[in-house]
Amino acid sequence: MNQLVALKDIKKTYGKKNVLRDVSLHVKEKQIIALLGGNGSGKSTFLRIAAGIERPDAGQVIYVDKNIRIGYVPERFPKYLRFTPEEYLHYIGKINGIPEAVLKQRMASLLHRFQLHTWRDRRINTLSKGNIQKVGIMQAILQQPDVLILDEPLSGLDFPAQQEFVSILSELKEQGTTTLLTYHEASSFENVVDHTYYIKDGHLQEEQASEKEVIKQIEVKGINVTDVQEWKEILDIVQREDNLLLSVRSENSNQILTKILALQGSVESVGNIDLKRDEEQ
Numbered sequence: 001m002n003q004l005v006a007l008k009d010i011k012k013t014y015g016k017k018n019v020l021r022d023v024s025l026h027v028k029e030k031q032i033i034a035l036l037g038g039n040g041s042g043k044s045t046f047l048r049i050a051a052g053i054e055r056p057d058a059g060q061v062i063y064v065d066k067n068i069r070i071g072y073v074p075e076r077f078p079k080y081l082r083f084t085p086e087e088y089l090h091y092i093g094k095i096n097g098i099p100e101a102v103l104k105q106r107m108a109s110l111l112h113r114f115q116l117h118t119w120r121d122r123r124i125n126t127l128s129k130g131n132i133q134k135v136g137i138m139q140a141i142l143q144q145p146d147v148l149i150l151d152e153p154l155s156g157l158d159f160p161a162q163q164e165f166v167s168i169l170s171e172l173k174e175q176g177t178t179t180l181l182t183y184h185e186a187s188s189f190e191n192v193v194d195h196t197y198y199i200k201d202g203h204l205q206e207e208q209a210s211e212k213e214v215i216k217q218i219e220v221k222g223i224n225v226t227d228v229q230e231w232k233e234i235l236d237i238v239q240r241e242d243n244l245l246l247s248v249r250s251e252n253s254n255q256i257l258t259k260i261l262a263l264q265g266s267v268e269s270v271g272n273i274d275l276k277r278d279e280e281q
């Protein structure tokens, strides 16, 4: 597998805070890499440096090919754009030199897959947070980048959009894209991530397969305890107001999601039973 980007001995300090002390990462093609860590641990900083938007104080970011295409979705995509999604994507596509026919076809496909086609001619500054986030994701993947860098891309997306996005990431990977992303809530990404790294105290450490989380918590609306209590895959059921929290092993979660949808239940969230550490002091 070819290497795309090498980040070597990266250091970054803001004021007196050593955010990244000595971080190295070799990014190869066709990978989905998760970068996790507590609030303020330096994930966004690392992603901005990897995307070439911010300079490290020391260390090197080496792209093997100068023409490498990088797609970047910031944690907060600008919400005051007066373009419509269609105008904005068209503009981004043109800047990136995508031929008109290909651009039109890709825009139509993305708008449809993200269920944004009905909003395509509304101004972005009038859209909801989740729909603005979708535009942010679409502008980054429109050009089928070699490296896609996503800072908490799921924030604000409803469950179907999250699922669609995970499928799109897997397709992009097949076509050669490497994705570097961060997320907090346990997520739909976990089944497709190839490598997970944690940032802690300014250092990066790879998670070993044996440390991986195995228990998922699915929050469901619209079904009763009696509907699910006989399902042998369910480890625990908790009623939270009108919703049920179902704990299942990760490997059974897709099966359970399918059963819930068959009962016309609505999946509010899927998360790990988790251990979030806070780094901000």
Ligand SMILES: Nc1ncnc2c1ncn2[C@@H]1O[C@H](COP(=O)(O)OP(=O)(O)OP(=O)(O)O)[C@@H](O)[C@H]1O
Residues within 6 Å of the ligand: 014, 015, 017, 019, 037, 038, 039, 040, 041, 042, 043, 044, 045, 046, 075, 280
């Ligand atoms: N431009 C900046 N100027 C000053 N301090 C900054 C700047 N950017 C980040 N920081 C500080 O660096 C630290 C790391 O921030 P960063 O946003 O990279 O963390 P994060 O892991 O992405 O956090 P979160 O999960 O909350 O988004 C924080 O203490 C933050 O306040």
